[in-house]
Amino acid sequence: xxxxxxxxxxxxxxxxxxxxxxxxxxxxxxxxxxxxxxxxxxxxxxxxxxxxxxxxxxxxxxxxxxxxxxxxxxxxxxxxxxxxxxxxxxxxxxxxxxxxxxxxxxxxxxxxxxxxxx
Amino acid sequence: xxxxxxxxxxxxxxxxxxxxxxxxxxxxxxxxxxxxxxxxxxxxxxxxxxxxxxxxxxxxxxxxxxxxxxxxxxxxxxxxxxxxxxxxxxxxxxxxxxxxxxxxxxxxxxxxxxxxxxxxxxxxxxxxxxxxxxxxxxxxxxxxxxxxxxxxxxxxxxxxxxxxxxxxxxxxxxxxxxxxxxxxxxxxxxxxxxxxxxxxxxxxxxxxxxxxxxxxxxxxxxxxxxxxxxxxxxxxxxxxxxxxxxxxxxxxxxxxxxxxxxxxxxxxxxxxxxxxxxxxxxxxxxxxxxxxxxxxxxxxxxxxxxxxxxxxxxxxxxxxxxxxxxxxxxxxxxxxxxxxxxxxxxxxxxxxxxxxxxxxxxxxxxxxxxxxx
Numbered sequence: 001x002x003x004x005x006x007x008x009x010x011x012x013x014x015x016x017x018x019x020x021x022x023x024x025x026x027x028x029x030x031x032x033x034x035x036x037x038x039x040x041x042x043x044x045x046x047x048x049x050x051x052x053x054x055x056x057x058x059x060x061x062x063x064x065x066x067x068x069x070x071x072x073x074x075x076x077x078x079x080x081x082x083x084x085x086x087x088x089x090x091x092x093x094x095x096x097x098x099x100x101x102x103x104x105x106x107x108x109x110x111x112x113x114x115x116x117x118x
Numbered sequence: 119x120x121x122x123x124x125x126x127x128x129x130x131x132x133x134x135x136x137x138x139x140x141x142x143x144x145x146x147x148x149x150x151x152x153x154x155x156x157x158x159x160x161x162x163x164x165x166x167x168x169x170x171x172x173x174x175x176x177x178x179x180x181x182x183x184x185x186x187x188x189x190x191x192x193x194x195x196x197x198x199x200x201x202x203x204x205x206x207x208x209x210x211x212x213x214x215x216x217x218x219x220x221x222x223x224x225x226x227x228x229x230x231x232x233x234x235x236x237x238x239x240x241x242x243x244x245x246x247x248x249x250x251x252x253x254x255x256x257x258x259x260x261x262x263x264x265x266x267x268x269x270x271x272x273x274x275x276x277x278x279x280x281x282x283x284x285x286x287x288x289x290x291x292x293x294x295x296x297x298x299x300x301x302x303x304x305x306x307x308x309x310x311x312x313x314x315x316x317x318x319x320x321x322x323x324x325x326x327x328x329x330x331x332x333x334x335x336x337x338x339x340x341x342x343x344x345x346x347x348x349x350x351x352x353x354x355x356x357x358x359x360x361x362x363x364x365x366x367x368x369x370x371x372x373x374x375x376x377x378x379x380x381x382x383x384x385x386x387x388x389x390x391x392x393x394x395x396x397x398x399x400x401x402x403x404x405x406x407x408x409x410x411x412x413x414x415x416x417x418x419x420x421x422x423x424x425x426x427x428x429x430x431x432x433x434x435x436x437x438x439x440x441x442x443x444x445x446x447x448x449x450x451x452x453x454x455x456x457x458x459x460x461x462x463x464x465x466x467x468x469x470x471x472x473x474x475x476x477x478x479x480x481x482x483x484x485x486x487x488x489x490x491x
Binding site: 019020058 | 233234237238239240241242243244296297298438439440441442443444445446456457458460468483486488489490491
């Protein structure tokens, strides 16, 4: 029952699919948020995406989880737009810096070979 | 009375035989006869061939046989005992396809449908466990569980309806076997087989890649006779991630059942796993933790904004960190339940109280974990 982005249409609009339930729709990318740690800080290893059609939410790991290509792209787009809460990447940094940072996260979480955006 | 000539000694070795008392005796008669007798070896023109009955039982040993000349037609069926076969002498390519072997695929029989029965129509979505769709622009594919068109001795099959537009040559319905998930398959040869039924000729075939998708190899097409046929294909050496599936080249409806992937150059017939083993393989990649109203996070707070945590180990360790999907949860004196931590083997949820007193949140829909390497 994964909810994932099927089309990164524009900086203000993404198309998502809720796999098994067979529905989907459009979301505002700013609604995709990081999970919060116990101390209230944001965890840069997870992003939460809500289904626009029902109450379900999917928490995706940076490695990709159910849909590695889509999820990794979502992290790259998110860090390009917002920077990373760990402070390593600012929103004003070049996009390829954010992508390198996400790739490093992917390698740390699921190991080399998991990266699928090339 | 004329003389007659020998019949079994011919040519230069043929000798005359006096047949009447009035025949003149010639010394040459004896000369030729004795010369022929000296040459007698039962070959053509030198006497009668040896009758099988004239050979003593058990008198011909193996050294008298020419190498590589005894064919199976000369051996009585059912007479070769196991001791006659050299130890470790039966190679993989000498095995019959009905020799049971371990299936490397997950859910090769298409019996496990944890995500539901479909129809599934979205590109990259998973259908029956571990089998996903790869749909090109303009094409459409519908995948559903089917119980009426199954192969013999099968519970479920996959019904695929394909409408062609682009018609690319990669698998449209496939199982992906990541190189990191199957490190021991590198350098090996694999044989892939599947039972396929289709009424459109030259529309569906097996497609596989063993080099990470750089090149695809194909079985012959299904003939389109409307019956189940076993399509098979033998790979080259595995060098990277593997894709095993079917490719469509014409619009059609096809039924797929009983897929097998084995090491070696001899395809194998499908052999079902024990249902527990079949499900256990699937749980490695997709797991339903709670189906509804069976999970609860609860506590007693002395004030609002106090948090409790609940951890659930998975039934199967995942190959990578999974995606967690939470459906609707009911709440009493609490906020929304949230993921607090997640690894490839355990999940931790958190819940904060709204005010002092007992508080809880309970799932009303399934909680799923999905890890696709």
